[in-house]
Amino acid sequence: MISIDRFLSDEQDPKAVEKVIGKLNDLLTIGEEILYLAVQKKPAVNLLPDSIAITNKRIFYCEPGNLGLTMNFKDISLKNIKEVSFKEELFGSKFICVPQTGENIVTEFIPKTQARKSYQAANEQLEIYKETLHQQKIEENKVADAPVIEPIQSFADFAPIEAPSPEPEPIQIAEVVEEPEDEATLKLRKLKTLYDKHLITQEEYEAKKANILDSL
Structure with a gap:
């Protein structure tokens, strides 16, 4: 139960x-609290005064x-309020709420x-609400204007690129140019062949080889 002491200060x-307060206690939502309560004070009979509660x-x-047996409640949320004001008169003041649409809500004879x-209290909450909306729009604009960052691709996302196989270098075949052998070389070759086939002795081979070389 909400204590009423702090609402009796004025x-x-x-x-x-x-x-x-007993009725409002059941109407408040989570996180909602009564900040101030004003009660009508009519100049003549003030048996059934109206009240205004600011949350x-x-x-x-x-x-x-x-005749006071029941209580009727009407409420207007901050988002639907354009502004609030009050006007001092001879007998108390008028508390005026200007909604976003529709007629003004006026409560008379408020001390x-x-x-x-x-x-x-009401104006302070309106300013807080408007500032909250302003900050929300700033954040939304930041998100809308933020550049789109493409995801970073890892090496695994790319197919391996195979390096082209080197073309085989052409094999160069050296052209063998046979030089004609002279007569002495032919004789020495034939002599060596006879010796290898054991058709002549070593003494004969050495002697004929010496003769050929002497003729050069």
């Missing part, structure tokens, strides 16, 4: 605050019904201090 009607997500308008603090 002479709010304790009975009205207790009734409103960090919306503004609640609380109106008693059936001047409560109207001013309601305005401060």
